[in-house]
Amino acid sequence: QVQLVESGGGLVKPGGSLRLSCSVSRFIFSDYYMAWIRQAPGKGLEWVSMISSSGDTLYYTDSVRGRFTISRDNMEKSMSLQMNSLRAEDTALYYCARGNGFGGNEYFDYWGQGIQVTVSS
């Protein structure tokens, strides 16, 4: 069974930084686009960032571009999200998800359990 496990969340002050990681198993990681999707408390789903299978194409939603950086290590079968200049509105449950589509046009067929990020003073 495909597994995705997030780590690295926590409580951080506004303006601070946090690095999320996603470790995967039981599929060929290097074949798939990977994404971060978040869900603020009591709210809907919001796609945040995505990285191509090779790691050479990066995608960001407008609200995080310039503050967040997505990366991946295909040898280690892991993906990361470096989050800088965090704001209260970044508070959410962050999911790691596997893309299933073509050339950046992706659906998300497997999701991790999510990791909480709370930005508060």
Add this chain to the structure above:
Amino acid sequence: IVLTQSPATLSLSPGERATLSCRASQSVGSFLAWYQQKPGQVPRLLIYHASTRATGIPDRFSGSGSGTDFTLTITSLEPEDSAVYYCQERSKRLFGGGSKVEIK
């Protein structure tokens, strides 16, 4: 692209049919997916390419539509279908705001 889902909440009895709508502000072709999120759980892919059921999804879930208007139909509701349902288009990875299905 903006995805607008309706109704916001639907309250039905077991055995009834649920019809959920997702309207796109511009054509997305057939490139639309539906997800189910039960309370406290991870979202699950139900339908992709507007009408193709994902692996393991019961056939009481069906999707239809193309262009700007899409429908998720749940025939013969079961208590475990109580959830929020989201649509998603794949070119910009955008999600709709969700529709909550409550089982009476």
